[in-house]
Amino acid sequence: MVIKILSSAFNxxxxxxxxxxxxxxxxxxxxxxxxxxxxxxxxxSIALICDDPDALGNTWIHxxxxxxxxxxxxxxxxxxxxxxxxxxxxxxxxxxxxxxxxGPCPPSGTHRYYFKxxxxxxxxxxxxxxxxxxxxxxxxxxxIDEGKIMGTYTRK
Numbered sequence: 001m002v003i004k005i006l007s008s009a010f011n012x013x014x015x016x017x018x019x020x021x022x023x024x025x026x027x028x029x030x031x032x033x034x035x036x037x038x039x040x041x042x043x044x045s046i047a048l049i050c051d052d053p054d055a056l057g058n059t060w061i062h063x064x065x066x067x068x069x070x071x072x073x074x075x076x077x078x079x080x081x082x083x084x085x086x087x088x089x090x091x092x093x094x095x096x097x098x099x100x101x102x103g104p105c106p107p108s109g110t111h112r113y114y115f116k117x118x119x120x121x122x123x124x125x126x127x128x129x130x131x132x133x134x135x136x137x138x139x140x141x142x143x144i145d146e147g148k149i150m151g152t153y154t155r156k
Contacts, residue, residue: 003117003147004034009077016113016151022105023156027078028063033117033147035073044070047118047139049132052104054111055095061132062113063101064092067123083128092130099129104153116148 009029010016018024031048050063065075068089081100084090094102104113120142126134 003119003145005115005117005147005149006032007115007149007151008032010151012149012151014151016104016153018156021103021153021155024103025078026101026103028075028101028103029115029151030075030077031115031117031149032074035119035145042070043122044144045120045123046070046072047120047124047135048075049116049118049135050101050113051116051132052106052111052113054106054109056107059132061093061095062103063094063115064130064132064135065089066092066126066130066135070119090126090128090130092126092128092132092135104151106153106155108155110152110154112150112152114148114150116146118146119144 007029009020020027020029046068047066052060069087079101083099091099096102121144122142124138126138
């Protein structure tokens with residue numbers, strides 16, 4: 001199965017509104033996903049990675065969240081840049097070295113931004129500030145299902 005991901009802010013393959021970019025309010029967009037209850041284990045968790053594969057040199061990481069409770073089915077607009085969220089989820093470091101979301105900010109051209117949601121069979125033993133490489137390494141062998149939505153952004 002594939003996790004179906006939606007955002008009320010943009011449709012898959014369409015532009016991400018200015019509000020969610022470095023040129024706007026630079027807040028995270030609302031993200032919703034649909035995971036079958038039968039897929040999730042009580043001791044499981046959910047992770048989200050937002051990245052830009054069109055960045056010069058390497059994929060640029062915009063947002064990492066992990067250890068979301070297994071019953072979580074959405075993230076609201078404007079998730080605060082805290083190491084630990086109220087529900088116990090942790091946020092990792094983005095490519096700017098910051099905790100939390102940093103929006104699209106391409107130097108030129110149109111870039112693609114993937115919001116990927118992973119259903120995991122366990123909670124991850126990682127601290128806040130974890131990098132994408134560390135997160136992906138620990139997730140290996142624990143992904144039950146995944147899905148993604150992609151938005152684009154061109155700097156004004």
